[in-house]
Structures are given as C-alpha cells and as structure tokens.
Amino acid sequence: MKKFTSSCVKMPILSLLSFLFLIFANSQSHSLMYDEEHAVLLRIKQYLQNPPFLNHWIPSNSSHCTWPEITCINGSVTSLTMYNTNITQTLPHFLCDLKNLTHVDFQLNFLPGEFPKSLYNCSKLEYLDLSQNLFVGKIPDDIDHLDGLRFLSLGGNNFSGDIPASMGRLKELRSLQLHQCLFNGTFPAEIGNLSNLEELYVFSNHMFPPTKFPSSLTQLSKLKIFYMQESNLVGEIPETIGNMVALEELDLSVNDLSGEIPKSLFMLKNLSKLYIYKNSLSGEIPEVVEAFNLTELDLSYNNLSGKIPDDLGKLSKLIFLSLSTNQLSGKVPESIGSLPALTDFVVFHNNLSGTLPPDFGRISKLETFQVASNSFTGNLPENLCYHGRLVGLTAFDNNLRGELPESLGSCSSLQILSVENNELFGDIPSGLWTSSNIQTIKINENKFTGQLPERLSENLSDIGIGYNQFSGRIPHGVSSWKNLVKFNASNNLFNGSIPLELTSLPDLTILLLDHNQFTGPLPSDIISWKSLINLDLSHNQLSGEIPLSIAQLPALNILDLSENRISGQIPHQLALKRPTNINLSSNSLVGRIPSEFENLVYASSFLNNPGLCADTPVLNLILCNSRPQRAKIDRRYASHVIIISLVVAASLLALLSLFLMIRVYRKRKQELKRSWKLTSFQRLSFTKGNIVSSMSEHNIIGSGGYGAVYRVAVGDTNYVAVKKILSNRKLEEKLVSSFLAEVEILSNIRHNNIVKLLCCVSKEDSLLLVYEYLENHSLDRWLHNKSKQTASGSVLDWPKRLHIAIGAAQGLCYMHHDCLPPVVHRDVKTSNILLDSKFNAKVADFGLAMMLMKPEELATMSAVAGTFGYIAPEYAQTTRVNEKIDVYSFGVVLLELTTGKEANHGDEYSSLAEWAWRHIQVGTDVEDILDKEIKEACYMDEICNIFKLGVMCTATLPASRPSMKEVLKILLSCSSPLSIGDKNVGFYDSAPLLKNSKWENNMEYYTDDD
Template sequence: MTKSILFILILFFFFTYANSQQSQLYNEEHEILMKIKKHFQNPLFLSHWNSSKTSYHCSYPEITCTNDDSITSLSMINTNLTQTLPPFLCELKNLTYIDFQLNYIPNEFPTSLYNCSKLQHLDLSQNYFVGNIPNDIDKLANLQFLSLAANSFSGDIPMSIGNLKNLKRLELYQCLFNGTIPDEIGNLSNLETLLMFSYSMLPRTKLPSSFTKLKNLRIFDMHDSNLVGEIPETIGEMMALEDLDLSGNFLSGKIPNGLFILKNLSRLILYNNSLSGDIPDVVEAFELTTLDLSYNHLTGKIPDDFGNIKKLKYLALFTNRLSGKVPESIGNLPTLTDFIVFQNNLSGNLPQGFGKFSKLETFQIASNSFNGKLPQNLCYHGRLVGLTAYDNNLSGELPKSLGSCSSLQYLRLENNEFSGEIPNGLWTSMYLTTIRISENMFTGQLPDRLARNLSELAVSHNRFSGTIPNGVSSWKKLVKFNASNNFFNGSIPSELASLPQLETLLLDQNQLTGQIPTDITSWKSLVTLNLSHNQLSGKIPDAICRLPSLSVLDLSENKISGRIPPQLSLRLTNLNLSSNYLIGRIPSDFENLAYESSFLNNSGLCVDKLVLNLALCNSGTARRRRGDSSMSKALVVILVVVASLTVFLALFLSISFYRKRKRLMKRTWKLTSFQRLSFTKSNIVSSMSEHNIIGSGGFGSVYRVAVEGLGYVAVKKIRGNSRKLDQKLVDSFLAEVEILSKIRHNNIVKLMCCISSDDSLLLVYEYHEHQSLDRWLHKKSKSPAVSGIVNGNIIDWPKRLHIAIGAAQGLCYMHNDCSPPIVHRDVKTSNILLDSQFNAKVADFGLARILVKPEELATMSAVAGTFGYIAPEYAQTIRVNEKIDAYSFGVVLLELTTGKEANHGDEYSSLAEWAWRHIQIGTNIEELLDDDAMEPTNLEEMCSIFKLGVMCTSTLPASRPSMKEVLKVLTGCKDPLANAEKIVDIYDSAPLLKNLKWEKQLEFSA
C-alpha cells in the first residue's frame, strides 16, 4: 500500500513538473513573439498578437504548435515586411517551418537562422536579399525544403548546398547569379524538385552532367538559364523524371535517344533552343501529356511512334525544319487538344481523324506545304478555339462542321486554294473574333449579321460579289475590314460609317458606285481608308478632314469630282487622290515633293508654286491681297473679344477651383496602403490642384504633390463625371492596383497606396523627377530640365542603352518571374519613367491583365493600347500573350535608335512598318539612325539594336524573340567581347532576318 502511494506521489510530482515546464516554455515563447512583433514595428497585420498571457498564441494564423503548445511553424507571407529578420528568431527552439516569402526583407542571407537546429522548411523567396548565399549554408543540415528564389543573390551558387542530404525540394530560380553552378547539387540523392530557371546574368555554361545522377528527381526546370552545349545522353537514366523544362536556352546537338524512353515523363519542354537533327524514332515515354520541341532546328519526319502516346494533349513542333507527312496515327490520339506545327516543311494530305477522336481546341498548321482538304471533323466535339492554316496549298470547300462550331474564336486560312461558299453558321459563331480568309477562291455574299465579337474580317482577293449589306451596322466591334479585290457592287452603305471601333477599311479594287458617305463622325478610330479602283463619284466629304486618327487615305482611280477640302489634314502619311475629276487649287500645305504622286491625272487641279507637276493657278494672289484690309479689322475685333473672354474665364476658373477644393475635402476618402507612409490621405487630396499637373493620359491627370520626407509623390487621378465613374475606368484602376500591389522589381514603378471615394480614384506612386522617356527622346517638354538635354548634351547612346536594359528587365520580370505571368499591353516611351540616375521604371498598368494560365493564351475582349505600338494580332483582338509586349518594346528600341516617334512613317502608317520597309529594300541602316546619339564607337551597337527592334516587330508572334532573349542581346552590348556572339546567336536562332521579304508579303496579303 505504501509503495502504491509513493508511486502515485512520484507520478504527481513528475506531472506537476512537466506542466510547470510546459507552462514556462509557453510563456517564454509568447514573450519572443512579442519581441518579433516589436522588431517588425508593430505592423497592422499582427494587431491580434496580444501581449496578454491570456492570449492563446497557438491560435494565431501565423503560428502552428505541437500538442504541448510549443511553436513549430512561423509564416508571414505577403505582409509587406521591410525589416530584416529578427536575429533572435531561433530562440523559438522547436521551429521546423519558416516562411517569409513575398515581402521586402533586405540585406544578406540571415546566418542567425543556423541556430534553428530543427529547421526543415525555409522559404525566403521573393524578397530583397542581396550578396552571396553563404558557403556554410550546409549548417542547416535538416532542411528538406529550401527556397531562396526571386531575390538578388549573386556570385556562385555554393558547393555546400550539395551537403544538404535531406533536401527534397530546392528553389533557386530568378536570382542574379553570375558565377558557377556547382556539380555537387548532383549529390542530393533525395531531391525530388529542382527549380533553377531564369538566370539572365549567368555566364553561358553547360548543363552539369552530375545532375543526371538525381535518380529521385521528378521535376527539373532550368529554362532561360544560358545553358549551352548538348543535353547529356545520361539524362535517360533519370527514371523518376516527370517534368523537364530546358526551354529558352542555347542547347544544341541532337535530342538524346534516352530522353524519349523515360516511362514517367509527362511534360517535356525544349522550346526555343538550337537543337538539330531528327527527332528520335523510338518513343516509349507514353505518359507524356505535353511535348514542346518548337523553335529549334529539327529536321526529318515526325516520328510514327508519337501516335502511340495515348495521353498526349499538347503537341507543339512549330518553327523547325520538319518535312514529310503527318502520321495518320496522330490524328487518332484520344486526348489531343492542341496540334501546333506551323512554320515547317510538312506536306501531303492531313490525317482526317483530327478532331473526331479527341476534344481538339487548337489546330495550327500554317506556313507548310499541305495540300488536299482540311479534316472534316475539327470541331466534332465543339471545343475548337483556333484554326490557322494560312500559307499552304489546301483546296476544296470548308468543312460543313465549322458552320456549327460555336467555340471558334479565330480563323486564318489566307493564301490557299479554298473555294465554294462559307458555311452559313460560321459567320455568326458566338465567340469568333477574327476571320482572315484572303487570297483564296471563295464565292458568295457577305451576310447581314456577323459574330457579335468579330473584330477583324479580311476577305480580300477572293470572288465574293453582291452589295455590302445594310446590316453592317450591327458589326459594332469590327476593327479591321478588308474586302479588297473582289466583285462587290452597289453603293457604300451609310450604315458602314456608324462603326465606332473601325480602324482599317479597305474596299479597293471592286465595282462600287455612288458617293462616299457624308455622315462619318463615328469613324473616330479610323486610321486607314482605301476606296481606290472603284467607280465612286460625287465630292470628297468635308467630314473626312475631321477624322482625328486618319493616317492613310487612298481615293485614286475613281470618278470623284469637286474641290479638295482645304482642311484636309497634314497628319496623313499616305495620300492618293490620283485619277479622278477633281478641280481647283491644291491646299498649300500639300505643295511639296512629298505629295508629288498624290494628285496625278486630275486635269482640273492647279497649284500656286511650281513644285508639283500640275498647272499654275492664275488669280489666287490678287484675291488674297484684297482680303488683307478686311482681315486686319476683323482681327482687332477678335482680339478684343478674346481678351474679354480670357478675363471672364480666369474669374470663373478661380471660383471653380475653390469650390472644387472644398468639395474634395468634404468627401469620405479611403486609403489603402502598400507600405509604411509618411503622409496622410488629407495631405494628398488637399494638395491636388491645376498648377501641379505634370501630365495626362487616357484615364485622367497626373499630379506632382509635395510630401514631408519624400520630396514629392506622383498622384494619378482617374477622372469621371461629377456623380460616378465609368465602369471601364474603375476596372482599369482595380487592375493597376491589383498588379502593382503584388509585383516588386527595381525596374517597375512603386505603388505606395491608393485612395478612393465614391466618385474619385487616386493612385500614389514614387515620383521620378526625370518623368517619362518620351519627354527626353522626343523633346516634348518646354522645360530646359526635360528637353532631351543632360548637362548640355543630348541623351547619348550609353544612356539610351541603359534605359532599354532597365525597361527590358522590368518586362522580363513580369513575363517570367510573376506567377501567373503579366502582360502589360501598353508598353510605350511615355510609360517608361526615369529616376535621377536614368534608371527605367515600367509604369501604367491600367491596361494590364494577368494571364489565367502560364501555358495558355488569354483572349482579350476589347482592343486597347496606343497606335504605333500595337502588335498586329492584338489590334484584331486575337488571343494574345507576352509577345505583344515584345512588339511594343521593339517599337521603343526603334525610337531609341532612330529618334523618331512611333507613329512616324512616310507612305506607311507607323515607325515599325517604316523600318521594315527600309530593311526590305536594303537601305543602309546607318542612314536611319539618330544623328544626336550616333558616334563612331557605338555605330555597330546601334545597328544591332535597330535590327533587334525590327525582329521584335515581326508580323508573326512566333518569330519575335521573347523579352528574355531581348534582354540577353541588350546586356550583351555591355560586354564588347560577348556582344557579337550574342547578337549572332539570337539572329541565327530565329529565321526572321533571313525571311524579311516573306514576312512583309504575309502582312500585306492580309
């Protein structure tokens, strides 16, 4: 009995002691949490961390505890932390899990973490860490997960990482490593995931052969990492490999035979390398769902064994040199959704099974030599989104099934031998945005109704007939209408002039009669109007002079009579009124040699100066003299009236300003901060006035507001009417806030906060005293401080190159380092801001959209952007991706090298087309460069960057380099020894400059 009591007492003692120890540990850890909160300066998101001992910290969402209430996990993700990690963090002795990703944590890697002896999971990704990863990082011996990705770590990746034997996942992507990749990583025998992609600063290096010893590795991603040489044959020994991405490198040689016998491989991406030779014939990787070998130099045939990969969904082989027929078995694959083989040398008839056995979504076979008919069941399952088959030898009628394909979004069949009529239902397919069927032998008439979302209709060089239907008024979203060279007759319906979004109208080379519609005020977006080679009569409408965007006007070869409207705009870059019945004096602004071929074969026209090859007018000078006296009297009256109105207007504006300011202060404002602020919302709102406006854009004005501690901030105000904002402006505002509050990069403008009320939206950015690039490049400011002059000198080429590199780095981050990737959609010189050191900051994300899936393209519902910078496919709202930004950035490069503006052109409509034309006709590039920036020492460099700009503005998105490739060329220019090699490599890797004439034929045929 005594022993039992003694035993119970001992148990009670130990139980009491244990509880006491547990309670003591809990209290100690609670105190540490309060120290952590204080270290981070008591941020708002930790307001629930209560110092009271009654606060149960194991319930905090940032904390995970064991059953005995000891803290094992600490997680603060995307919480805007800007301080270093607390050096006492590891006083929480049982920590196994630390996650501080997506913050602004600065300084070098915190070696104080070595004191976390039990640490298994460490995630410090997407912060502002700098310096080298320490060589003794292997002191964290228990780590199973390590992510230091998307920081500014540089130097070598330390060999000691290879000693972390327990690692299962290693993420070192998107850093600034500029040293070596250690072979020792191949010693991580337990590693299952290795992410080491996007190393733009890494010297060119071979893929370490030791990596193929990672027998447990399932996911291996090293895309865009400057890899060269061949893929090791031993990669076929990595039997656990499921996902391999080596795209965007400089790999060469053949694809190893062993790669296609990996039994577990489900995703293989070797896109955009320099791989050559035949694709291996023996294919046993039957688990493959995604196979992308595009944009290489592969030759030979598509292996028959591809038809045995029954799980294959995505097959991309475009832009290679493949030849022969497509194996019949590929058309019978049961899961195939995307078949993309454009720009090859493939030929023969297409397998008729395509679409019947699988839910086909994308079928892209353009720029090959296919003949015969299209497969009849492409939309059998009603899932087909895109069909591009242009530049082939295909013939016959279109499949009837396309008429009921309600999922179809874009159709491109230009330059084939198709005939017959278009299936009725195809014209009105619900989601269709693009029909391009030019250069075929189609017949029939245009329908009254078109798809409600159709933005481009190109039917030129066919055999369509009849009238242009009056129902054209329902084509509200049409942006481009090209019906040139057909057999259309009758008059141009007035309903056609009611289309508000129309930018291009080409009706030349038809049999149209009657007059040009006079009520064309809705054509505010019209850039190109070509009605030549018809039988039109009547006068040139005066309203044509008031079209604000018109750049190209061709009315030649008609029966138009009367006088040329004197207000005809000099904004026209291409004017042709030849071969008509026009009479009278040519407006004096056109009396120069630039228009010498614009007025030919009009016997009734005359000029005051003998410049153009036309007759002189006789009495014009005398009439002008008689009018001088009356004009002088009228001028005095006008000046008196104007002076009176000016005084009245000044008084009115002063009263309005004070009333407006009073209303502003009465509103209820809400401030959403994205960082620590030294100002309040009232500081901003009360300081916005007309005198500190520094710019304006499509959505409102930009103010420079003085704030304590920062000097100035820039405030972008989204304007609306007095009661409520337009929903499109609100959507744009929310898009910019959503994007800028998440992304962090030195070359992307920093959003400090947003301020909103019921009828106003404000974005507050850091202020950049040098403002936007266009002000410097094109001298758009009257201020000496912003006039293209730096310390008495024009902006030189090194500064321009520095700006280009900075902007490219910002776009690369958006495209490659953000998940999901972000497309800006409005890259231009006015959206590139410059700080005091001329570092570039990409700005204005009001048009940006986040892509839903990185591997997919997103369909945009409306056209946005700025004329001169818009990629061809985006102007027609085809599905868009990052390549539209590459196009716009190419225009920026052309501006930097030529000094000309984006809408510059002679007989063509933009700087990009002007540059393409000069390249095509063989103009010496040196003659096109900006004299203000050109020096003998940088001439070759400027020529190379000009060519790069031309490459970026290729008509075909697939022919444009990615922003990662663009950055490689730009940064290569800083290294004279590497420059030539990098330029040659990227030009050799893309067939663009070898096919310039072919490219422009493709564009003009559209």
C-alpha cells in the first residue's frame, strides 16, 4: 500500500516537469523568433538605404512591435506598412522571412520593376497593397499562389497586357483594385468566380480594347462596389445585372455602352450610387423604380428619350440627380420638387417643357439648380434659396417669364446666376449685386430694366446684361469693381460718356458696350487694361480720335469701333499689333491705311470712311495715288476721264494677258521642270531666290527632327527663319496638297504670341517654311543651355519668366478657344517657344511635318509629334489628340520655368512632371525645389503658385486638367493662392471612393459659354 502511494505522487511531478519544459521551450522559441524578426527588419532598413523615416529602427532592447510601421500579434510581426514614404528600391526579396506576415502595404511609393514574385513565400498573406507605384510588365499568370489574399490593390501602376485569368482563383478575395493601369489585353471572365468579392475597381484603364460588359460578373451576388468607368466598355448592360443583389455603388460612366437601361438595374434595393453618364445609352428611363436607397443618380450625356418617370419622385433619400444632355421631354414630375433630401437637380440640355414644380428648394436644402437649354415656361420657383444653401442657378435658353425671385436678393450663398435668353423682366433684386459670394451674373437677352449700382460684390468677375433695357450712365463707382473680368452690356439704353473710372479695372479681358447711346471721346488713359483682349464700342455716338493708348494695350486682339463718329487717322502703332479682328468702318477717319493692314483679312475693316485711302485695292477703298490733284475738277469730266482710263487700262491689260499667255504656253515645260515653288501667305519683301540661295551651312542656327533651321537675310537689317523639312522619298502630289492646305490654314492664325508663317517654298522632296525671325531664339536655350545672359548681362529672372509664360499661354488659349475649329499644337515645349528682343513669347512649330507621313506610318505618331517628358499619358498610349495634351505639355513648361530642370528630369521611369507630383504627394516644401536663380523673397508666392499650376496641368486624367483659358486666368492673377490636393482643382485622390460623378459634374457649372 505504501509503495502504491509513492508511485501516485511521482506521476504528477513528472507531468509538471514536462509542462514546465514545454513552457521553457516555447519561451525560447518565441525569443528566437523575436530575434530573427528583429534582424530581418534591420536588414530591410539597410536594404532601403537607411531612409530617414526609419531612424527609430535601431538594434536596441526596445520592442520592434512598438514601431509605427509594425503590427504584432502574440509578439510576432504580422503587418508591415510603409505608405507614402518615397521608397525607390525594389521590394526586399527577403520580406517573407517575416514568417507570420499577413498585411503588406507599400502604396504610393516609387517601387520599380515587375510584380515581385518573392511575395509568394508569404504563405499567410491576406492583405497586399502595391498601388500607386512604378511597376511595369504583366501581372504574372501564377498570381494564384497568393491564394489566401482577401485584399489586393495593384492600381495606379504601369501593368500592361492581360489581367490574368488566374485572378479568378483567388477565392478568398473581398476587394480587388486594378484601376489606372495600362492593360491592353482581355478582361477575364474568370473574375466572375470570385464568389466572396465585395469591391471591384477597374476604372480608368484607357488602354483596354473595346470590351463588352463582363456578363460573368453579374453572378457576384456579394459585390457591393463596382467601378469600371473610363475603361472602353461597349455593348449593352445585361439584364442579369439584377442578380448583383448586394450592389451598393456602380460606376460605368465615360464608356461607350449602348442599348437601353435594363429595368433590373433600378430594382436593386441596396443600390445607393449609380453613375452611367457619358455613354451612348438610348430608350426611356425605366418607369418602375424600386432602388429606394439611391442617394446619387447620374444618367447625363446619353441619348435617353421619353419622360422623367414619376417613380423618381419616390426616392426619398436621393441627394443628387443629373439627367442633363439627353433627349428627355415632357414635364418635370411635381414629386421631384418635393424630394426631402435633394441638393442637386441637373437637367440642362434636354427637350423638357411646362412649368417647374414650385416646391423646389422649399422642402430640401437645394444647392444647385441647372435647368438650362430646355423649353420651360412660367416663373422660376420662388423658394430656390429657402434654406440659404443655393450655390448655382442656371436656367438660360428657356421660355421663362416674370421677375427674378425676390429671395435671390438675400441669397448670400449664391455664386452663379445664369438666366440668359428668356423673357424675364423687371428690376434685379437689389441685394443680388452685392451678395457676398456672387461671382457670375448672366442675364443677357431678357427684358430687365433699371440702372447699374455704384457698388458690386468684391467677388463678382463676370457680368452679362446685354440685350436688355438697362438705362442711365455707367456709375463712377465702377472703379471699385476691381475683380471684374468680363463685362457685357451690349444692346441696352446706356448713355453719357464712358467713365474714366472704367479704365482702371486691371483684370478686365472682355468689354462689350456696343449698341448703346454713349457719347463723347474715347477714354485716353487706359494703361490699366493690361489684360483686355476684346473691346467692342461699336454702334454708339462716340467722337474724337482713336487714342494712342489703345494701340499700346498688350493683350488686345479684337477691336470694334464701327458705326461711331470717330475722326482723325489710324494710329500706325495699332497696325503694328495686327489684331486678329478689327472693325473701324462707318466713321470719319482720314488718311492712308497703314501698310500692315493691307491684307484680305482686313477687307471689311475700314469701309464707309470716305477720307481713308489705301495703296492696294484689296481693302475696297480709294487708292491713295488715284485721287484727283485738283479739287475743282468737274465731276462729270472726271468720270469721263476715269471711264476712258479704265478702257485704256483694260485694253492694255488684255494685250498684256495675251502676251503672257503666249509666253506661259511657250515656257510651260520649262516652268514645270523648275524645282521650287513659292506659296505666299503674307505680303513679302523677298523672293524664293533669296531664300533658296541662302540654304548654306554657314546660316544654320538650329536643327529639328526633319531638318535644319536657317537664318536668312532679306535686306540690310531684316532676317527670316527658314525651317527645312526633308523627306527620304519623293513627296506624293496628294500629300503635298494636303500639307499645303494645312499650312494655309495655320497661316491664317494671327496672334501676337504665335510666330508668323510668311510663306512656304517647296519642291518634290523638300519643303521650306519661312517664319519671322526672333532674336532671342528659344526658351530652351535660356533655361537649359547656359545661355541665360541677356544683352544687358542679367539672367532670365522671374518677371521675364512669368512674362514668357503668360505670352505662351495667350497664344495657346487663342488656338484652343478662339479658332474655329480649335487648333491643337501637339508639340508644346521650351524649344518651340521663341522669344523676340523684348522676351515676348511666340509659340512656334506646329508639327506640320506629320502631314508628310503615309497612313501606315501613323503608328509612330507619338514618337514623331512629341518629346519625352512633354507627352501627355493618354496621347502616348492612344495617339488621341485634343486640347488637353497641349495643357499637359504647357504644364511641363511651367515646371521648367519654376524649377530650372529639364522635362526629362528623373530616372528611366519618370519625368519632371512625375517628379513634381511625387514631391507634392510627400509634402515637400515647394520652396526647396525651385530654381535657385529666381528664389527671391518678393516673388516666392508667385513662383510657388505657378509651380502648383504646372502640377495641376500635368494631372494624369485629362478631365482633371484646367483649360488653357483657366490657365491663362491663373497666370494673369498668379498671386492668388492655390491649394494642391483641394478637390476643386480636380486633383485625383488616391482613395477611389472619393471619385464620383457628383463632384466632377459640379466642378464647373454648365453655362452658355461651354
């Protein structure tokens, strides 16, 4: 018995010892793992070249589990996050030596190379974010090695080729993000096998070939968010989309989808955001709507017809509704005006009619109300600003009647009012002119009455009151309207003189006072009108002479003083400016027309001025040298003399013509054999012989992709620049004709900031383009070729650089916004911005050599028509041409002007634009990266703002870039602060959920200028 008891005591002791041994062994194992992980982390730091943000990673006794980049569970590293840390190395190949790693986040860095297959060794990996880096190549076909992933984001990289079908074998995925890449292959149907998928982002993949809506996706019953906008989708939206019962957000906008909207789409009860704007959808909007959770609905820019369904009035949660730019007809249902949550109602550009529901704004806190370009009748709803939240009201091009709602006079939130081309009448509500936030008032083409106030809101920049019945004088208080940019008061009943105070507005670009009753002389002291582009004072009763100061306005390009009582001579300085459009007809001007105006472009600019004469007949005026020398000659006798003279002249001309015809006939073969042919676009002081004989190496001043550039003397002191375009083959007649037609179109572009094309000299294998010569050559030389010394010995300082930027922007703005059709340059760069003796910028070289290419050679268009560092991403990828590719290139020029760096600055994977974007993203102090030669304290704010403008212009998405008109406006007021990252300048937020159509469509109100 005693022996048995002893045995029982020994057994528990052995168990206890075993347990203690296991604890000790486990502790030793944990300690060993801790040390190994610590060592791996220090290796990672060393591999990344000891970046400053990892200075706290030190080999001490402090636990690495406390480092902010690290998350541990049970003492072991499970998460590594290095978000937006400026890493430029490849991903460490030994990263998976952290055996328990489940979470890896390296988004928004500069990681290069191909997809890192070393991650396959992370057997427990569930979360992988490599988005917004510089990865290239294909996503590997065996990516399904990462079969434990629940989250995968590879967006914002340069991945190309197909999305691999193996993606469909990542069964655990909840979120898949493949947006903003360069995929140019297929979208795999196998993605439809991801039965647990809840989020799918494939937006902004412009390189996709035309792809039908992946019908396999409709079996993803757990999918909540699906973004596939701007990805070249074609075909119809399948009816089976109704199977995606969990869907909450769907964005298929900016594609080429056609057919009708499937009824099942509006039956998805969880759907809250639906964006299918900018497609080719047709038919009617489904009548039955049961998606009662909808908060944002955008069907704009399609071909939808029929009525607005009454059931939309049942969507009590609807905040944003846009049906604009369709073919909808009928009335707006009364129930929509009573939607309690509605803030934005956008239906412009349809065929809608009837009266607008009177409850708009009374129940909901309305912010935007855009009903322009329809056929609405009756009054505007009285309560649009009932809750004091209304920001924009656009209702132009309708048949609205009555007075403006009195409540608009106390609507302090209102920024934009545009009700042009209606039948509205009465006085403007008194408080509207001085409303604290009002920026634009456009009420042209109505029947409004009253007088202009002495004071305006300090934010008001655009006033359009033309074609109304306003009367009285322009008040002297106009001098306080300092921020006014556009003022259109045409066709009213204004009288009195044009007040001198009006000439003190420095930002004014357009002033239209035509068809009024103004009297007195033109203002003479107008030096403050430095930004004025368009001045129209026609059809008044103005008198006196044309002041010399008008000819000194630096930006003036359109001038109309016709139908007045203006006398005196035309200032020769005005002719030197060669405005694109000038009209001085029907006045009392006298003297000789300056020779610069003797061009068919100005054929109707000086009519009905009996005292004017011209040296050539192209202006339809009396010839200066044919006037009677004696004032008392009998008119009848003079007419006989003229008739006889004409008969004699006609006879001589006939004989001369016959002689020339014979001569031409005899020398026809010889003429055909002559190699050079001159096509003139302006009056020339030289012949083709002057040009051709000077094509020697001694005269070469530069070279380009198609040949050399020569400086040719054409007289004792004048020069022209000749660009020689060579071809390695005989130019086909059809190509030459097409080329010359294009040249002739461009020769008619006349602007002070565009190099004048004088003529073209051609033969069967060469073309010579003859331009005006500019003494200071190209901007490229001054910025990058160490030739920055001016004649006075000073460097290219900031005031000169800003002056150059404004000049180039004015030239491009004219091409984009004032030419019909718009002209796209396609190769904007510093070497194509030339400078005259006063550093006035002139845009040159319109890529005309492209016209010489055969159709089969167009595949290399981007290489021919662009220069690395300046080429917009979408142009390099698709060769699609629009104005935004020029904006991108000009943005690079602004970055060069502010940083002094070249456009290809960076490494093999980046350019100056990408370099600048990265600095903005990581929060670099802008002052630290500016050109040292211009870092003067008094200009620092201006320089920083122009750098930020350059970043804005080089946004990846074309829609996010400003227009050249907006760029020019910012340059002209460059001291105004800009906020990089602020959504109102269109910057892309890396979080895709922040990108939605409501924001994009309200970034700028639809106005009749669009």
